[in-house]
Amino acid sequence: MKKTIRDNYRIEITPDTWALGRKGQQDHNAMQRLLADIERAVQRHVNGVEQVVSLWDTHEECSHCGCVWEVLTADDVARGGLLPDEHSVEGEPVCCEAAVNEFRAERGIPPLADPGVIA
Numbered sequence: 001m002k003k004t005i006r007d008n009y010r011i012e013i014t015p016d017t018w019a020l021g022r023k024g025q026q027d028h029n030a031m032q033r034l035l036a037d038i039e040r041a042v043q044r045h046v047n048g049v050e051q052v053v054s055l056w057d058t059h060e061e062c063s064h065c066g067c068v069w070e071v072l073t074a075d076d077v078a079r080g081g082l083l084p085d086e087h088s089v090e091g092e093p094v095c096c097e098a099a100v101n102e103f104r105a106e107r108g109i110p111p112l113a114d115p116g117v118i119a
């Protein structure tokens, strides 16, 4: 018989970021300072708290097009079929021409001959 166990009780606090504005909300250091201020305030004013931990999610996206960061795998390169061209290597981004050419320039690989193969 299935039995439901409840444990690891905790409270999640969502900071009010309105005062930081859009730019501040995208500034990791500003957000960490805000969370640290809230941690101190909780520890100073709230009874029954053992620990306060600040957490955040991390996502990787392309700085050029904003798409989720995805790269060619060793299997992609070995299969070959959908590669932009013969110069593609493992680790090459797949989202946009700017990302591909930036990656290639850093490694001395020729740029895309036909940028139209990338969305």
Ligand SMILES: [Zn+2]
Binding pocket: 062, 063, 064, 065, 066, 067, 095, 096, 097, 099
């Ligand atoms: Zn991109």
